[in-house]
Amino acid sequence: MTDRRFFVILFVAVGLLSLLPLGLGVYHLHVMIVSLFYVMMASSWNLLAGYTGQVSFAHAAFAGIGAYTSGILAAKFGLNPWIGVFIGTILAALIGLGMGILCLRMGGIYLSLTTLGFSEILRIVITNEYEITRGTMGLQVPGLVADYSKPAYFYIMLGGAMLTLIVLYKLIYSDIGLNFRAVQNDERAAASLGVDVVRMRVLAFTVSSALAGMAGGLYGHYLLLITPEIPSLDQQFLVLSMTVIGGMGSFLGPIIGAISLEIFSEYIRAYGEYHVLVFGLVALVVARFAPNGLMGLAEHRLRGRRKASRTVSAAAG
Amino acid sequence: MTLLEGRGLSKRFGGVTALDQVSFSVEEGTIVALIGPNGAGKTTLFNLVAGALKPDAGQILFAGEEITGLTANVTCRRGLARTFQVTRPFATMTCLENVAVAVVNSPRSRANGTWRLSAHECLKAVGLGDLAHIEARHLNVVQKKRLEIARALATRPKLLMLDEVLGGLNTQEIGQAVDFIRSLRDEHHLTVFWIEHVMGAIMQAAEKIIVLDQGRRLMEGSPEEVVKDSRVIQAYLGD
Numbered sequence: 001m002t003d004r005r006f007f008v009i010l011f012v013a014v015g016l017l018s019l020l021p022l023g024l025g026v027y028h029l030h031v032m033i034v035s036l037f038y039v040m041m042a043s044s045w046n047l048l049a050g051y052t053g054q055v056s057f058a059h060a061a062f063a064g065i066g067a068y069t070s071g072i073l074a075a076k077f078g079l080n081p082w083i084g085v086f087i088g089t090i091l092a093a094l095i096g097l098g099m100g101i102l103c104l105r106m107g108g109i110y111l112s113l114t115t116l117g118f119s120e121i122l123r124i125v126i127t128n129e130y131e132i133t134r135g136t137m138g139l140q141v142p143g144l145v146a147d148y149s150k151p152a153y154f155y156i157m158l159g160g161a162m163l164t165l166i167v168l169y170k171l172i173y174s175d176i177g178l179n180f181r182a183v184q185n186d187e188r189a190a191a192s193l194g195v196d197v198v199r200m201r202v203l204a205f206t207v208s209s210a211l212a213g214m215a216g217g218l219y220g221h222y223l224l225l226i227t228p229e230i231p232s233l234d235q236q237f238l239v240l241s242m243t244v245i246g247g248m249g250s251f252l253g254p255i256i257g258a259i260s261l262e263i264f265s266e267y268i269r270a271y272g273e274y275h276v277l278v279f280g281l282v283a284l285v286v287a288r289f290a291p292n293g294l295m296g297l298a299e300h301r302l303r304g305r306r307k308a309s310r311t312v313s314a315a316a317g
Numbered sequence: 318m319t320l321l322e323g324r325g326l327s328k329r330f331g332g333v334t335a336l337d338q339v340s341f342s343v344e345e346g347t348i349v350a351l352i353g354p355n356g357a358g359k360t361t362l363f364n365l366v367a368g369a370l371k372p373d374a375g376q377i378l379f380a381g382e383e384i385t386g387l388t389a390n391v392t393c394r395r396g397l398a399r400t401f402q403v404t405r406p407f408a409t410m411t412c413l414e415n416v417a418v419a420v421v422n423s424p425r426s427r428a429n430g431t432w433r434l435s436a437h438e439c440l441k442a443v444g445l446g447d448l449a450h451i452e453a454r455h456l457n458v459v460q461k462k463r464l465e466i467a468r469a470l471a472t473r474p475k476l477l478m479l480d481e482v483l484g485g486l487n488t489q490e491i492g493q494a495v496d497f498i499r500s501l502r503d504e505h506h507l508t509v510f511w512i513e514h515v516m517g518a519i520m521q522a523a524e525k526i527i528v529l530d531q532g533r534r535l536m537e538g539s540p541e542e543v544v545k546d547s548r549v550i551q552a553y554l555g556d
């Protein structure tokens with residue numbers, strides 16, 4: 001995809017989505033806002049899993065770090081929530097950087113184990129530090145806008161998603177993105193051609209964690225009540241399922257996966273809270289039989305002309 | 318002048334001694350061949366030099382500086398490029414992208430800012446120009462070996478280390494490959510360190526041959542000296 005084409009498509013899509021508040025009711029707008037949160041989450045997780053081949057189980061935890069950082073600063077210290085979101089993003093980036101440096105030298109599996117442990121520790125800390133976090137009761141936080149309105153939050157989340165996608169696009173279709181893909185394909189070969197493999201992985205992990213922190217911060221101030229639900233493993237597996245089902249390693253895949261699964265889960269919610277389990281199982285089947293997800297299937301259909309032009313322009317742009 | 322020098326290099330894998338106190342040197346601007354029976358330790362020697370593995374003992378000097386224990390990406394940036402005997406293409410990336418990885422990470426080829434052109438040139442040089450936009454997983458074995466060479470060249474190395482790149486070629490193609498490798502040395506002033514089983518090619522191209530056998534350096538000399546040496550004949554026949 002060329003830069004021009006990407007920005008044209010992005011702005012047209014954002015333009016069309018901007019019209020939604022005119023036609024949608026409060027409930028449907030809520031579903032769209034949540035979808036946009038998951039677009040940010042799944043796309044940024046995809047940077048890690050889809051483009052560098054490292055699986056982090058702490059993506060929801062980083063969203064939690066963003067949400068609680070900003071939430072606590074606002075609720076306890078009266079800090080402006082926008083500044084709080086910014087600080088939460090930076091903190092998520094720093095923790096990601098630290099964790100990355102500590103365990104990425106040893107290889108991908110260590111990242112998976114460490115992040116899994118980290119998620120669990122974070123959950124325990126949040127649940128037990130009742131004084132600060134209000135535990136499972138949830139922390140009440142102020143909103144990002146003076147007068148609460150769904151359309152306002154819709155535009156805020158749309159802006160957040162747009163920013164996330166631009167950052168990801170710029171990274172993926174740069175020399176660094178080329179290095180990410182080389183590392184994912186074969187790290188020994190990448191190293192032999194001068195790629196600093198550890199540095200690339202740490203970079204991907206840091207950026208991905210920061211974006212999750214930002215998504216969590218914005219989302220927390222939309223919900224107005226921050227609970228350990230945000231950094232839960234349930235949430236993590238939902239994001240994982242969205243990415244895998246949508247199409248790991250493709251730019252559009254996680255976006256499609258996030259929106260369609262969020263909408264779908266609203267429909268099946270009536271049958272109980274099993275949707276994460278169902279999606280997890282579907283994701284397993286997809287990973288086994290259609291490793292490139294829905295996007296892979298779509299591309300398979302349109303193969304030939306489309307595919308050739310995509311890879312060519314990727315190399316050229 | 319000596320470009321690459323190994324001093325007393327040893328490497329063990331569990332109980333197997335792959336290399337035992339091997340010393341050697343590669344002079345700048347020459348083509349030096351490394352030969353020996355299967356399992357002699359040739360690829361292991363390359364892995365030590367290129368930083369893919371760390372030696373248990375010994376020293377490696379490149380362009381007058383010690384590079385022992387440096388990681389692969391650092392030795393590459395210093396000007397040392399290698400191909401893999403069992404090819405390691407970036408399967409889901411196009412040939413052009415495969416080569417581009419080498420170009421964007423090379424402190425030398427970055428200077429002029431036209432890496433795409435230069436990536437294309439490297440592909441053309443090995444005869445893959447027409448396959449630039451094909452994903453590397455679709456290549457056959459011979460083409461994958463060529464891609465290895467294109468990537469290595471794209472790092473703009475001082476020293477090119479080739480690990481059995483002639484496999485699968487017929488006599489005529491071997492002749493062309495030898496001419497190509499010679500031209501790299503003659504026109505681009507590369508030094509070539511070359512593992513090969515195809516003796517005909519080695520005899521034509523190499524100024525010096527180093528013979529390894531069971532992890533030890535058996536001998537070192539001109540092609541004429543090596544083929545006449547009874548120990549070499551013994552090592553190959555006894556294998």
Ligand SMILES: Nc1ncnc2c1ncn2[C@@H]1O[C@H](COP(=O)(O)OP(=O)(O)OP(=O)(O)O)[C@@H](O)[C@H]1O
Nearest residue numbers: 330333335353354355356357358359360361362402
């Ligand atoms: N990573 C490794 N782990 C364990 N053993 C290894 C490893 N690499 C090489 N060896 C062993 O070290 C010895 C030397 O292997 P090496 O690959 O260097 O030989 P070679 O001379 O390149 O042989 P060939 O001509 O078959 O390529 C062999 O016995 C091999 O089994």
Ligand SMILES: [Mg+2]
Nearest residue numbers: 359360361402
């Ligand atoms: Mg070998």
